[in-house]
Amino acid sequence: MRVTIFILLVFIPLTSFSALRFKEVFYFSERSNFSDSHYRNQRPPYYFPGNFAKEQRVEPKRWGEGEAELMEEALSELLSLPQLQKMFLFLARKGPVALKRFAEYPGRVPGGLGRMNQGDKKIGSVKMWAAEQPSFYVGVTDDFFKYMGHLDREKQVKVAKYIGLHELSHLYDYRMRFSFRDQQFLRATGWKWAWFLRRWENQYVPEEKRRALMKKVEEGEMSLRDLDRIVREQYGLPSFYSVTNPKETFAEVLAAYVLVPEAKDFLRPEIMDFLDGILNN
Template sequence: MPSLLALCCAIAYVSAASEASQATPTASQKLEYASGTCESALEQYCSGPEYKSWTASEISEVDDAIADISATVNGRTVILQARVPKLRRKSNDAANPTANGISIVGDGFKFIALTDRFFEHSGLRDRWSGAPGYRLQTRILLHEIFHALDEGGRFSEQNAEFLALVGYRLGADNSLALPVTRDLALLFGEINGLRQKGEHAKAWDLERRIGRMLSETLFPTLLPSVGAFVGPKDGFAEIGAHLVLDPTARQYLNPRVVEYFDRTLFTETAR
């Protein structure tokens, strides 16, 4: 059976010395495009040949995604709270070749790396969130920003309230105890196959349709997509991203889940 993680993103939690520029992050910090080379303190995490420089067209596409997120009060709040000063550009991840982005969170530093797969989503939109639908690139970036905000799983995997509200059941090794039937495994395989072939519009539509359809029987709340099935961290990122981008999310999500995000993240006092 294909790994559930292969259907989503990648998250890395590491430990290293803080970058001087991030010692005292402020709410006024904005996302910055970092070159392919790394500062010495982070060299072991982003110094390989897979990290590269940005092109002007790539920056323009990411700028559009940032503008989409910043167009809402909740989107601006999440960007400020996540405190991710740097975006990096890398080739597709060897360990998870279908990953669109990777959040690197360490001891005193964070950055998000966007892969080649991210730019294969250029021009694609979600058809489930009304017309014209959010850009898929915007959702990918915001999903990673939510991962950075959820440092160490403090709002998701390590939060008993969130686990109970969404209905995640964790095994002894902290992995998600999800009953995966043969039919469900085949659907996961179909989605992953579409992504590997670059048929991202079809893959995303299937992720959305299956997620909405099956979550009703597996969880006490409808979930935005299959990506939320991966586990609490990805569920947190998917739910949060859709509460910001999808005008219909508050209609299908459990009201108690919506209240959790409103109270914990989307208020001026939540820090």
């Protein structure tokens, strides 16, 4: 008796990760920040309202030769990371995000730690920042191109890559309001709104302690690297800058979790659970 054996071949399609293209998420712009807002009827020069210095003009400058290519290369490295695809898909749907070039930061240069570059170097202006109002964009200055190739020895990450993700995390946060209303995030990072003081207070590093530590750095009694190390080892946060306010905490923990190899050794487990939830689910 002949026995015929049928072999059923099941073909399972192999799916591979496909990163978003740069132009799906970003575009280069030289338009005024106010061209799409209620400020568009003002005559140039345009000025930032409120907390920005009126003497600072905010008109973007033209991208220099090769600068757009360098910017695209730096951000494309982030686009290639699988764990950031959910964030970039969200930004692409809401955007794309404008990239603008300035000679210098068009607002008041922050004091204290806000002026310190990685490695305790003080610089004269902010390198890169994200803005939601009056338009949704990421701005860079001359200093960005001076420092973008530097390697942060402590984090083992290029400055442009780390700062880029930090600022893009702000845009994600602007839309999702993680740092403002997500109770899991606020509990994990120790933030609580102090109604009587009308400010955010961190239970791990209260405002008075934060100011005292910052003063030691500014007076040269302690290096910023030493201070960052204390915050990592004692409080499970990536840097002293991450206890500035909840928004900076969100940007710092996300950038560290994705880019810093040792982040899983020092970040609080509750923070990693939160980040896994927003990046992978």
